Amino acid sequence: MMNYVSTRDREGALKIRSAEAIKKGLAPDGGLFMPERIPTLSEEEIARLAGMKYEERAPFILSKFLDDYDPDILAGYAKEAYSEERFPGGAAPLFEVEKGLYSLELWHGPTCAFKDMALQIMPRLLSGALKMTGERRVAHILVATSGDTGKAALEGFRDVEGVRITVFYPEDGVSAMQKLQMTTQEGDNVSVCAVKGNFDDAQTGVKRIFSDPEAAARAEERDTFFSSANSINWGRLAPQIVYYVSAYCDLLTAGAIKYGDPVNVTVPTGNFGNIFAGYIARKMGVPIKRFVCASNSNRVLTDFIETGVYDRNREFFRTASPSMDILISSNLERLLYVLGGPEATAGFMADLSATGRYEVPEDLLAEVRSVFSGYSSDEAETFQTIRDLFDRNGYLCDPHSAVAFGCARRYIEETADATPMVVVSTANPYKFPADVLRALGEEPRGDTPDALFGALSSLTGTTPPKPLLRTATLPVRFTDSVEPFGMDAFVFR
DSSP states (O other), rough: OOOETTTTTOOOOOOOOOHHHHHSSSSHHHSSSEESSSSOOHHHHHHHTTTTHHHHHHHHHHHHOOTTTTTHHHHHHHHTTTTTTTTTTOOEEEEEEEOOOOOOOOEOOOOOOTTTHHHHHHHHHHEEEEEEOOOOEEEEEEEOOSSSSHHHHHHHTTTTTTEEEEEEEEEEEOHHOOOOOOOOHSSSSEEEEEESSSSOOOOOHHHHHOHHHHHHHHHHTTTEOOOOOOOOSSHHHHHHHHHHHHHOOOOOOOOSSTTTEEEEEEOSSSHHHHHHHHHHHHHOOOOOEEEEEEEOOOOOHHHHHHHHEEEEOOOOOSSOGGGGGSSSSSEEEEEEHHHHHHHHHHHHHHHHHHSSSOOOOHHHHHHHHEEEEEEOOOOOHHHHHHHHHHHHHOOOOOOHHHHHHHHHHHHHHOOOSSOOOOEOBBBBBGGGGGHHHHHHTTTSSOOHHHHHHHHHHHOOOOOHHHHHHHHSSSOOOOOOOOOOGHHHHHHHH
């Protein structure tokens, strides 16, 4: 039986099943839920998974973490979530960019970003959790987004029975297409609001509402309760483990490796959830040798891996990879818990709240650095990578993926590590057409989606994805904007 505990529970007093953890989202003490133990995958199981389709791999892996869910129901959730209709051509295809360098393309879903990989199945997991726990109240999902999570969550939870969703995004901190995707969102149970600040302001505001007893009481009066669709929710993070296992299986199937051969993985990283899901896959037994944690100019994670000091007291940069413009990487807390335990983790988080920084001891840092390498790519390097990949390989990528490709290449050059490298590609380049055009040496001649899509398509010979073409035709529904301290009032208006 798999129980879940809080990363900050020093006494080990709280133990709940996965359905309850997914329903709650955040632990009462402000910590994040983690399974008591990490289940393993045997060589035989990985061999079986290699012969499966993605929609079959997902419930097999998830069932190891969500053992209170009926396996047949999980299989049904996955079949619906990862259908050909939602993911034309497959959910997580692996593309060889050049010898030994692979792109794990996670952006073939309905919102053209990797968040679809979790947020197509998470609403089903939450709906199941509400039924399993006998919950009669409405679940009000609060989401802070740096760009992609917002649209993916809105689309995933649109018109789901028993659920409302409110998304907050930084007013000037997302791309034009990301903003359009959110503000045109369809559905009767959705709401969107800009925050006058950056992503950290929005995320802090949402966490404040979660931890406010008065807000919880007001929600209770309306027969609602708060939950989350950010990767702080285990129901959002667990499905992300699947595509790391799946990528290894695909390399086996393609004959690129044999079982036991190691691979390296580079992940463009902001909130640390995506890369931590890969770390869990490694703990399960997938032979991932090293993770390259790729940051943009907001290199708080790179500095942490290099020095052991996490310090958000620094200049904040708005970049062409806005989903990584983050200085408070919430899911790093889960890694600290795995390596240091709840006592140390609670102390680090208390220091972060009080001073904006914490420092881990040398032995813990050594464990981090035994698995993770920190690299960063600034704007000029990112744009050069986009152009270089297209000119040399005919491969078009978005700025977030370019950060990862640039860091992966630098890691390979500096270490001479010949281990196959999988780069996690997180968004379709058409979500950022103006910046991709500039990277390719062409100044955009217009700012409408039609003009930008047409220019990028003409220049590269690629085709804009249908979901983004449709978004460009929808009317804007949401125009609200609030200060961070006004988020509570917006939720209860």
